[in-house]
Amino acid sequence: MSGLSVDSVLALRQSILQRNSAIQDAAKSAAGAATGGAPASSHAGGADFADAMRSAIEGVNKLQTQSSDATAAYERGETTDIAAVMLTRQQASVGFETTLQVRNKLLSAYKDIMSMPV
Numbered sequence: 001m002s003g004l005s006v007d008s009v010l011a012l013r014q015s016i017l018q019r020n021s022a023i024q025d026a027a028k029s030a031a032g033a034a035t036g037g038a039p040a041s042s043h044a045g046g047a048d049f050a051d052a053m054r055s056a057i058e059g060v061n062k063l064q065t066q067s068s069d070a071t072a073a074y075e076r077g078e079t080t081d082i083a084a085v086m087l088t089r090q091q092a093s094v095g096f097e098t099t100l101q102v103r104n105k106l107l108s109a110y111k112d113i114m115s116m117p118v
Contacts, residue, residue, distance in 0.1 A: 004091055004095070019048075056099065060099050063088070063091050063095045064095070064096065066092070067088045067089045067091070070085045071088075073085075
């Protein structure tokens with residue numbers, strides 16, 4: 001069963017921490033630039049974020065497809081391992097809920113930014 005493993009979750013966590021650190025460094029340099037230095041511009045991070053989101057959504061889609069296939073196979077009687085079917089369904093559910101929460105946080109951050117006075 002591919003998908004979520006402890007190593008992949010830890011690697012993803014480390015990647016997120018590194019990106020947060022890079023964002024904080026960029027914010028500090030932008031604040032320094034606003035107080036008297038040259039403006040700092042970084043557009044490459046946007047492409048990385050879009051790629052990360054795309055791959056995460058594709059991963060969730062893959063988990064949901066596997067869950068659907070496992071459920072259909074169980075219903076047809078091709079497999080009798082209900083534990084494996086339930087595990088794939090739960091993985092798909094957790095992946096979808098995580099994606100939904102990330103979307104909600106992104107929308108909340110967007111609303112906060114849009115409501116800031118210029």
